[in-house]
Amino acid sequence: MKFASEFRDPAAAKVLLAAIARKADEIGATRAKPVHIMEICGGHTHSIFRYGLDKLIHDGVEFIHGPGCPVCVLPMARVDECVEIAETPGVIFTTFGDAMRVPGHRKSLIQAKSAGADIRMVYSPLDALELARRNPGREVVFFGLGFETTTPSTALSIQAAARERLTNFSVFCNHITVPEPIKALLDDPDMRLDGFIGPGHVSMVIGIHPYDFIAADYGKPIVVAGFEPTDLLQSVLMVLTQIAEGRAAVENQYGRVVPEHGNPVSLAAIADVYERRPSFEWRGLGEIDASGLRIRPKYAAFDAEEKFGIGYATGRRNVPELEGCACGSVMIGKLKPTQCPQFGKGCVPEMPLGALMVSSEGACAAYWQYAGAREAAE
Template sequence: MKYIEEFQDPALARGLLDQIHATVTRPWALMEVCGGQTHSIIRHGIDQLLPDQIELIHGPGCPVCVTPLEVIDKALEIASRPGVIFCSFGDMLRVPGTGRDLFQVRSEGGDVRVVYSPLDALRIAQENPQSEVVFFGIGFETTAPPNAMTVHQAKRLGIRNFSLLVSHVRVPPAIEAIMGSPDCRVDAFLAAGHVCSVMGTEEYPELTDRFRVPIVVTGFEPLDILEGVRRAVTQLERGEHTVDNAYARAVRPEGNPAAKAMLADIFEVTDRSWRGIGVIPRSGWRLAERYREFDAEHRFSVEGITTLEPAECRSGEVLQGLLKPHECEAFGTTCTPRNPLGATMVSSEGACAAYYLYRRLGGTPAPVEASPVG
């Protein structure tokens, strides 16, 4: 349990909290850009332990949540076609499209399968040459490399009945879009350590300089997050704005060169739509032209999709940090994990799911589990 238990030490957490309390002198709003960090914050009650002057804002760091409705509807259309085996990670099956989800497609006879790796989908394609096998490739820079490798393998092995439905997004353009919004009130960012372990930190200095906001790379355990908050608040109080790597045990400035080379070969940067936010320029990837034959959108000519978001769902405001989940009128009533209106209530990294799971139903009740300070 090394790197887990030692980063949940109550005495060390109390020490970090004391330092934060001693440092802060005015209100600051910090945004964590990772759904895993959001769940850790809510699970351990970290936001309730911080000084009142510090607000943690939950950003668009859930890959399932930001997958646009149009892409979900394209997935539903492809999965419904005869002769198709549609493969996905499990948390995508209950994400609502326009009127239904992948579970309903499966109940109606569609061959929808849960896999644990894109290579599982490639193996299914090898075992079922008479079928078209599609893998739903979503996520940030963390899941893009294995999906890229799978396409590389499909081409190398000559597996022609495999394709990828791509909805990959990139974090730095999202930070840029958030800071460029007239409604933005973010003073500093806690960047996602796993994203930076792949891509490094080289894209962030330009953002810190242009918007004059600190960006602190953090991990996911309580002490990681508290240390990230401490470093961010220290910079803010000093009037500084630099990139600070508080997750050096996993992140190097250059990232992972092999993974980045694979991404550069298989994908090309493109504009992407983010669910609840809209189109962010150069914020995603699509398959490069030389791999276009493995693009499910191209192969199945999925066009003319009409989407319709539920009017009562305010997940877009949650994803932009403009609204806390329990402030949505539908939260916990007409919108629950069993009957979700939006993806933020479905995903294991969604902010609404975190608030529901840990009973943040309004106000500031004590967390369900013991806090990191015991």
């Protein structure tokens, strides 16, 4: 447990919790409501509930769960298009496991697989690339989704396919970016946020400066955090300290992993392969300008949207959510998972109605697994 146990030390956690309580009391002397801190990353949401930080922390601090689960923010229309590609004769459709059970309007990928489509779970786009090499007579499509964390590996796979001149490999690109939805949340007049816990894995790729606008333009503090209990507690304390001192800055608690300016190799691959879409649809947030990536024309031979004539070029968007599903409101922090009328009733992990109950980073899955919500529902 070396290099992990140090960040799970109960004594260190108690010291941080006491410091948070003092700082929260200091802030609370000037305001009636708790400090609302949004953790953007779904991995942080699960850590908070896995270690019970929501119960241990001072009641003057409230965690708000943000749109940081890449599978969860994917709109149903894109899932429908995945199924359409997968059901095309001769296609091997590959995807990360989290995406298999996300409901579309007609069916999920796992339902399409059970009906005969050749859909395979992979751990990396490089696995999909290897399938294309081994199956030259079939089109292998990789479902490229995720934030900046997974974007470089897809880009590198496309570059490799171009070098090898593969003609049977393509990517259905649904990669998205973190800063733009944060701006959309901050522009929402109904959203009351006091600060942010910034995503650690994303920031490992892009660095900390893409978040400068949060402090400079909106006056909100953001602290990029690691995923262990003391990482998150220290980050909360850093956010509270900024608020108490009346300042707003971008700070990096996760300095052991996150470089200030990101990973130059990853950033170069992203810049080479992708360009910004004019807009992209997010579950719960609607269309957000420049928040999605698409494959550049020079790599069009590896763009599944071009090969299969689907996606934004066809104008098919905005498929409505299933009736009674509150994934969109939960995704942007306006509702807690337990406030969704379907939570634990029509929507459970075995038969999910919404994506947030499916993904390993979904807020509803975190509540169900760690927060005692399962027992309450039963």
